[in-house]
Amino acid sequence: MTITAALVLFSVTWFMVFFCVLPLRFKSQAQAGEVEPGTPRSAPSEAMIKPKAKLTTLITIVIFVVLYLLITSGRWGIADLDVFGLWANRY
Numbered sequence: 001m002t003i004t005a006a007l008v009l010f011s012v013t014w015f016m017v018f019f020c021v022l023p024l025r026f027k028s029q030a031q032a033g034e035v036e037p038g039t040p041r042s043a044p045s046e047a048m049i050k051p052k053a054k055l056t057t058l059i060t061i062v063i064f065v066v067l068y069l070l071i072t073s074g075r076w077g078i079a080d081l082d083v084f085g086l087w088a089n090r091y
Contacts, residue, residue, distance in 0.1 A: 001068065001071055001072055005039060006068065009055070009067060009068070009071075010060065010064050010065065013060050013063050013064055013067070014056060014057065014060045017056045017059050017060050017063065018052070018053070018056040021052050021055055021056050021059070022052060026044060027044065027045050027046065027085065028041065028042050028043065028044060029041055029042075029043050029044070029045045030042065032045035032046075033047070
């Protein structure tokens, strides 16, 4: 795996995990009872982006290591993922 491929894999995984972590411990301004003028009632009262980014990074590192080891092990290849036989004539 090249460095570029590893960075792309890490970035895509990080953003996927981040979008899963964002709703955790969410409390809207309406639930908190403090709606700021000019913002929707469904806006977060406290975003907590920094702790969520740290949690995302920790989870992503674990997932990335597992994916990296699976990809670089050489045990599985594109032929193993070809369920419908579309790539059979390309080798």
